Amino acid sequence: xxxxxxxxxxxxxxxxxxxxxxxxxxxxxxxxxxxxxxxxxxxxxxxxxxxxxxxxxxxxxxxxxxxxxxxxxxxxxxxxxxxxxxxxxxxxxxxxxxxxxxxxxxxxxxxxxxx
Numbered sequence: 578x579x580x581x582x583x584x585x586x587x588x589x590x591x592x593x594x595x596x597x598x599x600x601x602x603x604x605x606x607x608x609x610x611x612x613x614x615x616x617x618x619x620x621x622x623x624x625x626x627x628x629x630x631x632x633x634x635x636x637x638x639x640x641x642x643x644x645x646x647x648x649x650x651x652x653x654x655x656x657x658x659x660x661x662x663x664x665x666x667x668x669x670x671x672x673x674x675x676x677x678x679x680x681x682x683x684x685x686x687x688x689x690x691x692x
Contacts, residue, residue: 578649578651578661578674579677581675581677582674582675583651583652585674585675586621586651586652586659586661586672586674587651587652587659589621589672590621590623590651590652590659593621593622593623593659594623595622595623595624595625595657596615596619596622596623596624597611597612597615597622597624597625598624598625598627599624599625599626599627599628599629599638600627600628601627601628603629603638604638604641604642604645609642609645609646612624612642612646612648612660613646616646616648616660616661616662617664619671620661620662620663620664620670620671620672621651621659621660621661621672622659622660623657623658623659623660624642624657624658624660625656625657626638626656626657626658627656629656635653635656635658639653639658639660642660643660646660646662647662648660648661648662649661649662
């Protein structure tokens with residue numbers, strides 16, 4: 578995923594409230610089931626860490642979630658992380674990611690054309 582697409586998703590997630598809260602037990606099967614259900618429903622979710630104050634611990638849990646839930650972290654600030662997973666069914670997708678703009682190459686004008 579490109580940086581501008583991550584930025585777009587962070588903007589979309591700005592008004593969202595956390596739908597999953599991660600407590601002291603960390604990454605459990607129930608937590609993974611809740612995240613999978615939320616991602617299937619919304620595609621873009623916020624999760625909140627309550628008992629993890631260290632950044633390294635949060636990164637470890639998010640890395641585990643990314644692998645197990647097949648999602649991607651698109652942003653995070655403080656105790657909040659934003660996860661995204663595109664819905665496999667195109668008809669049920671709620672979010673359309675922006676495509677990269679194709680840059681047009683301007684034709685260089687030769688000195689003969691100016692005369």
